[in-house]
Amino acid sequence: MGISQTPLKRSKELQPFSREHHHGLLLCWKIRKGITNGVEKERIKRYADYFYKTSLLPHFEDEEKYVFTILGNDHELVKKALAEHRRLTRLFLNEKDIARALSKIEEELEAHIRFEERILFHEIQLVATPAQLQWVDEHHQEIKACEDWDDEFWT
Numbered sequence: 001m002g003i004s005q006t007p008l009k010r011s012k013e014l015q016p017f018s019r020e021h022h023h024g025l026l027l028c029w030k031i032r033k034g035i036t037n038g039v040e041k042e043r044i045k046r047y048a049d050y051f052y053k054t055s056l057l058p059h060f061e062d063e064e065k066y067v068f069t070i071l072g073n074d075h076e077l078v079k080k081a082l083a084e085h086r087r088l089t090r091l092f093l094n095e096k097d098i099a100r101a102l103s104k105i106e107e108e109l110e111a112h113i114r115f116e117e118r119i120l121f122h123e124i125q126l127v128a129t130p131a132q133l134q135w136v137d138e139h140h141q142e143i144k145a146c147e148d149w150d151d152e153f154w155t
């Protein structure tokens with residue numbers, strides 16, 4: 001698998017996931033900004049928890065139910081993505097070592113999203129049948145990210 005493949009235009013049925021990825025990258029940016037600005041870790045954690053519950057967990061669930069199944073759970077790329085979902089979930093649920101967990105989330109969520117966008121989704125699009133893409137379209141509603149968080153520690 002090469003990272004330098006010619007980018008394939010994202011099929012419209014998968015575009016809602018790509019927009020959600022954009023919000024995930026934004027979360028990473030906000031965490032990074034918070035850390036750099038010396039914001040209290042609990043404030044960052046509160047927002048990260050909220051984002052995880054309302055946006056990221058449902059995103060993971062729908063990827064696993066409707067998108068990864070196109071390649072199948074035995075596919076190496078899917079195994080890698082599933083392992084990353086589990087690892088990220090553990091980091092979000094970690095209440096003991098918050099500062100370290102946040103900095104790992106920032107790093108690993110971004111890497112996970114880049115992997116999905118550049119490699120996994122590319123591969124899925126190459127093999128997906130129109131019927132499978134239609135199935136995704138019918139079952140996944142774009143998850144709107146919360147824009148009304150009062151404590152904007154990243155500004």
Ligand SMILES: [Fe+2]
Nearest residue numbers: 060063081116
């Ligand atoms: Fe994912």
Ligand SMILES: [Fe+2]
Nearest residue numbers: 021059063116
């Ligand atoms: Fe994703």
